[in-house]
Amino acid sequence: MVKINVKNCLCSFTIQLIHGMFQKFKDGFPYVQYLSPLVDPEKSLQQSISFYQNMNQRRSVREFSDRMVDQSVIENIIRTASTAPSGAHKQPWTFCVVSNPALKQQIRIEAEKEEKKSYDGRMSKEWLNDLAPLGTDWQKPFLEIAPYLIIVFKRTYELEKDGHKHQNYYVQESVGLATGFLISAIHQAGLVTLTHTPSPMNFLTKVLNRPENEKPFLLLPVGYPSDDCWVTDLRRKSLDEVSVWYQ
Numbered sequence: 096m097v098k099i100n101v102k103n104c105l106c107s108f109t110i111q112l113i114h115g116m117f118q119k120f121k122d123g124f125p126y127v128q129y130l131s132p133l134v135d136p137e138k139s140l141q142q143s144i145s146f147y148q149n150m151n152q153r154r155s156v157r158e159f160s161d162r163m164v165d166q167s168v169i170e171n172i173i174r175t176a177s178t179a180p181s182g183a184h185k186q187p188w189t190f191c192v193v194s195n196p197a198l199k200q201q202i203r204i205e206a207e208k209e210e211k212k213s214y215d216g217r218m219s220k221e222w223l224n225d226l227a228p229l230g231t232d233w234q235k236p237f238l239e240i241a242p243y244l245i246i247v248f249k250r251t252y253e254l255e256k257d258g259h260k261h262q263n264y265y266v267q268e269s270v271g272l273a274t275g276f277l278i279s280a281i282h283q284a285g286l287v288t289l290t291h292t293p294s295p296m297n298f299l300t301k302v303l304n305r306p307e308n309e310k311p312f313l314l315l316p317v318g319y320p321s322d323d324c325w326v327t328d329l330r331r332k333s334l335d336e337v338s339v340w341y342q
């Protein structure tokens with residue numbers, strides 16, 4: 096580590112240069128200088144348009160190819176997800192990555208058991224009507240076909256080795272945000288996913304042998320779409336429908 100002390104050179108704080116970044120201490124806590132990307136307004140507009148247009152192409156896909164994905168891509172996607180904001184920076188999430196065929200098969204069997212019960216009576220008529228245009232049913236072959244399943248667990252609290260519990264804050268919101276980042280990163284990598292919620296999902300805790308402080312949040316198959324992949328022709332709400340402006 097390169098560590099250059101420039102104490103008292105720039106201000107009253109101790110400022111040092113670590114890995115090319117300035118660091119100072121306030122009330123005993125380290126701070127680093129936020130380096131703004133400094134985009135000019137015209138470029139900012141262009142970037143906001145192209146990011147929107149790219150994200151608007153994202154779709155939930157249910158027909159996957161079994162084509163393999165480089166593990167490093169999945170690692171980077173998870174790194175990105177973990178940059179999401181979280182209550183008191185607790186990062187209360189665990190991403191379980193399953194590529195083992197036997198485990199994927201077991202997850203499919205358990206998920207389909209629950210989904211069959213849901214479609215055969217647990218879901219209301221209204222719910223089934225809302226799902227009808229999506230063409231979903233209890234069968235989930237993508238759970239075995241997609242090369243990776245990422246199962247997001249929320250960590251309701253942290254468990255010390257001595258059994259002491261530390262609380263996490265705004266766990267639901269934080270993990271929802273991290274999953275949003277995850278889905279965006281999957282799309283940016285040219286891959287597809289589906290936000291899947293086999294309900295109830297408790298079987299995932301058992302199958303993946305997760306500790307008692309973790310609860311399954313969402314299950315996302317990740318990979319390439321099948322060669323002949325179709326998705327429902329959806330309309331997204333307009334800006335006027337989703338925003339209210341107070342000027």
Ligand SMILES: Cc1cc2nc3c(=O)[nH]c(=O)nc-3n(C[C@H](O)[C@H](O)[C@H](O)COP(=O)(O)O)c2cc1C
Nearest residue numbers: 153154155156157229231289290291292293326329
């Ligand atoms: C919290 C949540 C749970 C979902 N659960 C399922 C699911 O279990 N099965 C499924 O096929 N799609 C599921 N979806 C996907 C939605 O149906 C999909 O996002 C929606 O139809 C909009 O399509 P789009 O993602 O292509 O924009 C879920 C989405 C969300 C956000």
